[in-house]
Amino acid sequence: MDGSLKEEQILMSSERDWTDLPPNLIHLISQKLPDLRYFIRCGAVCKRWFSSILLSDPPPQQLPWLIEYDEQFPRASPLKEELPFYSFVTGETGSIPIQESHRGKVYHRTGHSYLLVIDGEVISLFNPLTNEEISLPQLPSRFDFIWPVFGGADPSRNWPWHISLVCDVGRSRYLTYYLDRMRWQCFDTVLHKTCNWDGMLFTTEDHGTSTLVFDAASRKELYTIPPLNEETFGFITSYFVESCGELLRVSLDYNLTRNIETYIFLIYKLNFEGGKGQPHWVKVSNIRDQIIFLDHLTGFAVRATAGLKGNCIYFFIEEHCRSDRFYNDSTLWRYDIATGTCEPVPCPFNRCSWFVPNLR
Incomplete structure (x- = not known):
């Protein structure tokens, strides 16, 4: 027998019909996929795989995608036929089809796995991947710009969530509405960085100011945490982040006259001294x-997966932070906490926000 023919017969005999894989094996494969796009593609292989994917749980919490904002509507964008996104894990761009009933509605930023959608007086959370929509109580007023703020790394697992809405009313004044028993509680403050954590409302301004802590139910002031005594470049932008059940204050220290690569982050953990101090x-x-x-x-913080390195921070360079002298057109940057260095991350969008893909 000819050698090449024999090799071809051996190869053909070793081939198998991949549609016959057991459902439990397909489930194991789906749980190892690094990006939700692969999970969706896995279900598109054949009818058997699609049925197995439907019966299996979606993969664990994913690393976020980047959702593009319309350049003409930087503060609140109308939903169109498709919502562009970019996965910096795979380096691929794509788009999420938007059902016709939601086209034209306005969304104000993203909150984890949801878009905050406003249609007239109706406000809701909308997951464009599953078309799940959760109605929220009506706000007492209309605002030009609203930021949704969620508590926890995966708010989709808990309801009612720790959700707050920071509303810009102009002249550097903000209203914070937080959800309590399906009713909005208003907190009138000029402090626009806020976090609802463990039954307490944490608020602060930038530039290293004090942190004010209030009881979320009674709105009574509980504590004033002193400002951070750090030698800085000149500007501080602070964020509250929950990580592994602990509350962090993450501050970006920058100066417009310095190169972006010299920016540093200062990270602090909340310490209650066992609740006694x-x-x-x-x-x-x-x-x-x-x-x-x-x-x-x-x-927000998630565990490093898909081969990405942990102990780092991904952040955007906002327009007010950009220096014409040093800015190199990169929107997304990564800060290595161990080395204290910044490096640009490829990103095709100029205006974007994080979106955690979720099929749960």
Whole structure:
């Protein structure tokens, strides 16, 4: 028998019909996929795989995508036929089809796995991947710009969530509405960085000011955490981030006259001394396998997966932070906490926000 023919017969005999894989094996494969796009493609292989994918749980919490904003509507964008996104894990762009009933509605930023959608007087959370929509109580007034702020790394697992809405009423004044028993409670403050955590409302301004802590139910002031005594470049932008059940204050220290690569982050952990002492911030230098993702007003942390390095921070360079002298057209940057260095991350969008893909 000819050698090449024999090799071809051996190869053909070793081939198998991949549609016959057992459902439990397909489930194991789906749980190892690094990006939700692969999970969706896995179900598109054949009818058997599609049925197995439907019966299996979606993969664990994903690393976020970047959602593009319409350049003409930077503060609140109308939903169109498709919502562009970019996965910096795979380096691929794509788009999420938007059902016709939601086209034309206005969304104000993203909050984890949801868009905050406003249609007239109706306000809701909308997951464009599953078309799930959760109605929220009506706000007492209309605002030009609203930021949704969620508590926890995966708010979709808990309801009612720790959700707050920071509303810009102009002249550097903000109203914070937080959800309590399906009713909005209003907190009138000029402090626009806020976090609803463990039954308490934390608020602060930038530039290293004090942190005010209130009881979320009674709105009574509980503590004033002193400002952070750090030598800085000149400007501080702060964020509250929950990581592994702990509350962090993450501050970006920058100066417009310096190169972006010299920007540094100062990270502090809330310490209550066992609940018996005055709360204060304690500086930390390592967040281990966690990755922090910062947006305009909010941030969240997830465990490093898909081969990405932990102990780092992904953040956007906002327009007010950009220096014509040093800015190199990169929107997304990564800060290595161990080395204290910044490097640009490829990103095809100029205006974008984090979105955590979720099929749950």
